[in-house]
Amino acid sequence: MELKIDALTHSYDDLAVLDDINLDIRAGEILCLVGPSGCGKSTLLRLIGGLERPTTGRVIQIGEPPEDSLNPLTFIFQDFALLPWRTVHGNVSLPLESHLHDVPRREAVIADVLERTRLSEFRDAYPRQISGGMKQRVAIARALAVRPAILLMDEPLSALDAQTRELLMEDLVDLWQRERFTAVYVTHNLEEAVRLGHRIAVLSRRPGRIRKILDVPDDLENRDILKPGLASIRADLWQQLHDEAREADRQLTR
Amino acid sequence: MDAPTDHDRPLREVAFRGGGFRHQPIRALSIGTFLALLFIWETGSRTGFISNLVLPAPSEVGTAFYDLWKSGNLWDHLSASLARLGAGWVLGTILGIATGFAIGLFSVMRASLAPLVAAIFPIPKIALLPLFIIWFGIGEGSKVGLILFGTFFPTVIATYGGIDNVDRTLIRMGQSFGLNRWEIARKILFPGALPAILSGMRITAAIGIILIVAAELIAAEKGIGAFIQMAGSLFATDQLVAGVLVLSVLGLAVNALIGLAEKHLLRWRA
Ligand SMILES: Nc1ncnc2c1ncn2[C@@H]1O[C@H](COP(=O)(O)OP(=O)(O)O)[C@@H](O)[C@H]1O
Ligand SMILES: [Mg+2]
Numbered sequence: 001m002e003l004k005i006d007a008l009t010h011s012y013d014d015l016a017v018l019d020d021i022n023l024d025i026r027a028g029e030i031l032c033l034v035g036p037s038g039c040g041k042s043t044l045l046r047l048i049g050g051l052e053r054p055t056t057g058r059v060i061q062i063g064e065p066p067e068d069s070l071n072p073l074t075f076i077f078q079d080f081a082l083l084p085w086r087t088v089h090g091n092v093s094l095p096l097e098s099h100l101h102d103v104p105r106r107e108a109v110i111a112d113v114l115e116r117t118r119l120s121e122f123r124d125a126y127p128r129q130i131s132g133g134m135k136q137r138v139a140i141a142r143a144l145a146v147r148p149a150i151l152l153m154d155e156p157l158s159a160l161d162a163q164t165r166e167l168l169m170e171d172l173v174d175l176w177q178r179e180r181f182t183a184v185y186v187t188h189n190l191e192e193a194v195r196l197g198h199r200i201a202v203l204s205r206r207p208g209r210i211r212k213i214l215d216v217p218d219d220l221e222n223r224d225i226l227k228p229g230l231a232s233i234r235a236d237l238w239q240q241l242h243d244e245a246r247e248a249d250r251q252l253t254r
Numbered sequence: 255m256d257a258p259t260d261h262d263r264p265l266r267e268v269a270f271r272g273g274g275f276r277h278q279p280i281r282a283l284s285i286g287t288f289l290a291l292l293f294i295w296e297t298g299s300r301t302g303f304i305s306n307l308v309l310p311a312p313s314e315v316g317t318a319f320y321d322l323w324k325s326g327n328l329w330d331h332l333s334a335s336l337a338r339l340g341a342g343w344v345l346g347t348i349l350g351i352a353t354g355f356a357i358g359l360f361s362v363m364r365a366s367l368a369p370l371v372a373a374i375f376p377i378p379k380i381a382l383l384p385l386f387i388i389w390f391g392i393g394e395g396s397k398v399g400l401i402l403f404g405t406f407f408p409t410v411i412a413t414y415g416g417i418d419n420v421d422r423t424l425i426r427m428g429q430s431f432g433l434n435r436w437e438i439a440r441k442i443l444f445p446g447a448l449p450a451i452l453s454g455m456r457i458t459a460a461i462g463i464i465l466i467v468a469a470e471l472i473a474a475e476k477g478i479g480a481f482i483q484m485a486g487s488l489f490a491t492d493q494l495v496a497g498v499l500v501l502s503v504l505g506l507a508v509n510a511l512i513g514l515a516e517k518h519l520l521r522w523r524a
Pocket of ligand 2: 041042043154155
């Protein structure tokens with residue numbers, strides 16, 4: 001399953017947030033969306049995921065999701081969005097409860113996904129007991145449990161400290177190597193974009209337009225941000241963003 | 255200030271200025287204050303400093319309580335009050351939570367009911383006592399009705415306040431995983447609003463105990479409130495204080511029960 005974003009424009013009342021977005025989301029690739037804060041990245045992701053209706057334009061689904069996909073478009077949120085009154089197990093169980101009524105099968109799925117994300121030993125912990133990095137791993141496990149066709153990640157590492165972020169980036173690379181998932185990855189962090197993106201779309205300040213789409217040719221597993229190739233892509237991104245970010249910083253919200 | 259030199263500079267530890275603003279439990283002091291007060295009260299009464307007309311001695315209150323207990327009247331009165339309190343409070347709480355949920359979930363309900371609740375909430379329900387007698391008669395109906403009415407409105411407000419405070423991203427998360435409205439209400443909104451609902455219950459339990467005395471003004475023969483009324487009209491102050499003491503202990507017991515419920519139901523909180 002793939003997605004095509006077709007001439008999408010969005011405004012909140014009279015605040016234009018996104019302007020004429022055209023974008024393809026291709027199977028098996030991580031598409032990074034970078035742009036200055038407030039440019040409409042989260043809005044775009046919500047529109048892609050069907051949580052909001054675009055003012056004009058459409059998000060088109062090409063092909064069917066795999067048979068076994070329980071929730072084809074699945075979000076991973078910046079602030080984890082875990083239910084504090086459910087344990088790690090309970091949180092992963094939540095979306096499965098509406099789809100898998102057979103309890104032994106559901107438990108098997110949960111056990112498997114906790115194993116794959118190396119969370120088995122935290123099964124009975126409450127969110128308040130685990131670190132931010134662990135919380136986001138739980139959210140990733142919860143997302144994987146419903147076998148998404150496309151992951152929609154909204155700054156998934158932005159609430160974490162630099163070292164944890166580094167570790168989770170490695171985890172995500174590992175995960176992609178194994179599962180070849182499709183993802184739209186929103187970030188304001190160029191490092192993350194360069195490390196994780198197969199393509200990187202740069203958005204302008206609000207109203208967000210697509211300024212440029214960059215291809216990153218290297219394999220995910222051996223990307224070294226210090227190597228000249230990636231460093232020049234990063235420099236190119238910053239070049240694109242610098243003035244936009246400066247101007248965006250001076251924009252009034254309303 | 256003196257120019258710093260390598261030696262001969264004064265050495266001083268940085269003064270501590272943090273701390274405070276945190277309470278430590280001093281159990282002995284809590285009990286001590288209580289006992290000291292009893293002691294002063296008792297000696298005051300015995301020496302005649304506190305006139306018996308003004309306040310009965312603790313020992314007299316104790317005797318009155320013992321008589322009440324021994325005669326079996328305590329249980330009669332208490333069970334009558336508890337039945338009214340239980341029925342009114344449970345019904346008021348259930349209806350209140352249901353209404354609070356309706357207001358929390360549906361704009362139509364909020365627009366129509368929330369102002370009404372806000373308008374009726376602050377009126378003292380005791381003022382409506384005559385109306386309750388007309389509506390529900392002088393039997394159990396008016397007594398239960400008064401407590402129900404008194405506990406309903408605070409519960410509504412606590413419930414929809416709790417729902418309004420549930421993190422919106424959790425709701426969005428539920429939607430993003432395809433949960434339906436009912437599942438979101440049951441698995442996200444209800445547990446999220448539970449802390450507010452439980453602290454609402456603390457308040458309504460106290461309101462219920464306050465109202466039971468008023469309710470038992472209405473032609474009641476049994477009930478702690480009725481007992482206090484009776485003692486009051488006879489100026490049997492020792493019995494009156496004993497009755498009030500029973501209400502106080504009842505309040506503490508209910509509070510402790512809700513505390514236990516919180517400890518169990520909200521164990522996910524720090
Ligand atoms: N639900 C909403 N209602 C009104 N304005 C909104 C809403 N969501 C976002 N906005 C506004 O739209 C703009 C883009 O927001 P967002 O998509 O969150 O930006 P980003 O994720 O790129 O930082 C911001 O100016 C924000 O204030
Ligand atoms: Mg955002």
